Amino acid sequence: MDLIPAPRLAVFHQDGLRFEFGPEPTLAAGPGGEGVARWLRRELGAATGWSLPAARPGAAADIRLRVDAERGRGNGTGTDAGAGGGTGAGAGPESYGITVGAAGVELAGASGAGLFWAAQTLRQLLGPDACRKAPLPGRAWSLPYAAIEDGPRFGWRGMMLDVARHFTPKDGVLRYIDLLAAHKLNVLHLHLTDDQGWRVEIKRYPRLTGVGAWRARSRWGHRASPLWNETPHGGYYTQDNIREIVAYAAERHVRLVPEIDVPGHSQAAIAAYPELGNTDVVDTGALEVWDDWGISENVLAPTEAVLRFYEGVFEELLELFPAEVSPFVHVGGDECPKAQWKASAAAQERIRELGVDGEDGLQSWFIRHFDAWLAERGRRLIGWDEILEGGLAPGAAVSSWRGYGGGIAAAEAAHDVVMCPEQHVYLDYRQAGGAEEPMPIAYVRTLEDVYRFEPVPPKLSEAAAAHVLGAQANVWTEVMEDQGRVDYQVFPRLAAFAEVVWSPLAEPQERDFARFEDRMAAAHYARLDALGVGYRPPAGPLPWQRRPGVLGRPKEGAPPNV
Secondary structure (H helix, E strand, O other): OOOOOOOOEEEOOOOOOOOOOOOOOEEEEEOOOHHHHHHHHHHHHHHHHHOOOOOOOOOHHHEEEEEEHHHHHHOEEEEEEEEEOOOOOOOOOOOEEEEEOOOOOEEEOOOOHHHHHHHHHHHHOOOOHHHHOOOOOOOEEEEEEEEEEOOOOOOOEEEEEEEEOOOOOHHHHHHHHHHHHHHHEEEEEEEEOOEEEEEEEOOOOOOOHHOOOOOEEEEOOOOOOOEOOOEEEEOOOOOHHHHHHHHHHHHOEEEEEEEEEEOOOHHHHHOOOOEEEEOOOOHHHOOOOOOOOOOOOHHHHOOOHHHHHHHHHHHHHHHOOOOOOOOOEEEEEEOOHHHHHHHOOHHHHHHHHOOOOHHHHHHHHHHHHHHHHHHOOOEEEEEEEEHHHHOOOOOEEEEEEOHHHHHHHHHHHOOOOOOOOOHHHHOOOOOOOOOOOOOOOEEOOOOOHHHHOOOOOOOOOOHHHOOEEEEEEEOOOOOHHHHHHHHHHHHOOOOOOOOHHHHHOOOOHHHHHHHHHHHHHHHHHHHHHHHHOOOOOOOOOHHHHOOOOOOOOOOOOOOEEE
C-alpha cells in the first residue's frame, strides 16, 4: 500500500483479500481510546457518511480500538516530543499496530498518541476519498487484510510556522495542525513575534497587539524588490483563540512550541512600548512596526525593567500554553545586531556591572535569565543556535538552523538539539530552478533533497546522537502572503520530511526516492487534493501559483554543508 510515512513493517495478504464494510459499521473503544473514537466519528464519519455506533452487546465491532501500554516497552526509540531522540524505530509510547482480517480491523496503540497515529494510517488505507469532508455517492469502503507494526524514529517531528511576518488566522493554524497530524508530525512551533508583528494577546500589555500587531504596508517580494503592498497587514490571536488552538492540538497529540523573540527581532514590541528599546541611542518613540524584511537594528535594552516586562509576557504565555502541551518555550535568541548596545552608554555600563564578555555576553545574559526563569516554572528553554554565542545556558536546548555545526557543538556538550538546518529543511527555499518559481528564495531544495535529509550527522558520537530530539522543517513567510503560498512552499516537501523523521530509512544516498515518488503519485497527491492543499505539482507551478515580475533572491549551486 502507498502509505506515507512508510511504516516499519506492513504485511498484506498475498491473495489480496479485503474486509468489506457494510453501510453502518460499528466501533468499540477500550479505555484510553475515547479521543480517537471521537476523531474517527468526526473525520471518517464526514468522508464516509458513517455514524460508527457502538456494537450491540455480545457482537464484535467492525473497528476496535485499544491502548496497550506493553506495546511501548520494547527497545525502540520512538519517544514523546521533548524526550530523547535516536536512530531506531518501533517500540515506544507512540508505537501502534493494525490488524485487518475477516472480523474487521483492530487498532492498538502503546498510548493515546500511538492509537491516534494508527487511526491516521487507517484513513490512508481506506484511500484518498477518506480525506474528504463529505461522502461521494455510491462509494463502497474496504480494507486489505494486513498486519502493520509501526513507531517513529524521533520524538520531535515538527514544523515551524512563521505567523509574524504574514499572519495566519486561527482557522489556518487549526488546519495546519490537522495537516501535520495527517503526516504523523507532532510538533508545531509558532513564531509569534518579530519586527513585523506581535501575534498573541497579552492582557497586561494591550499595546502589544493594539499597536504591535499591525503594520502600514508590506514589501512585495524579497527586500530587494521595489514593489510594495500598500494594504495594511496584521492580526493576532486572542487568549481564547490560543486556548482553542491548544485544545485542538492536544486532541491530535500535537505539541506546541510558542516563540517570543528576545532580545532581537523585537521592533514590533518596541513600537508598542518605546521604553523597551535603547532610548539613549535611538528615538524609540518614533518607531513603527517594521514594514520591511531582514534584520532590524532595533533590539531590546538590557535593563531589569525589560526583564520584568518580558517575565509578565511569559507568565501569561505559560498560562495559555500548559506544560502538557508545551514543555518547551522558544525565546528566539537569533540575529541580534549589537550596534545599539555598542553605542549605548547604558548598555556598556550594564556590561561592566554584570561582568560579561562584551555584547555577546549581554545576549547570553538575556538567554540565561529566561532559562532559569522558565526552569523554575517547570519549562525548558529552546532557542536558535546563536544562543551558543557567549556561552550556552545550562538547561537550554538548541534549534540548529545555520547548519549542522551548532547542533553538533550543542549535542557534544550534552545539550538537546532539534535539527533544522536551513540548507536542507527551510521550506521557504525554492523548489526548482527556472523563472516560473514564485518569488524564488535561496538555493533549490527539491522534494528529493528533503527526502535525503539526515537529522543525525555521521560525525556525532553515539552519546551525542542521543541528544538529537528530532528535526523540524521551518516555514518563514516573508514571501508567503496567504494560505495558498504557504501550501505551495510546504507541500509536497513536508510529506518527504515526515517520512525522514518517522520511518527507518537507509543512508541518504541509498534511499529509494523513486519508490517514494511512486507512492506520492499513486495516492498521496490525491490525499492532498482531497484535503484541499494547494501543493506544488510535480510538473511545476500552476498559473495562479506564479508571481511574475516579483523579485526573490535565488542563489545558484548547492548549499554549503556546514
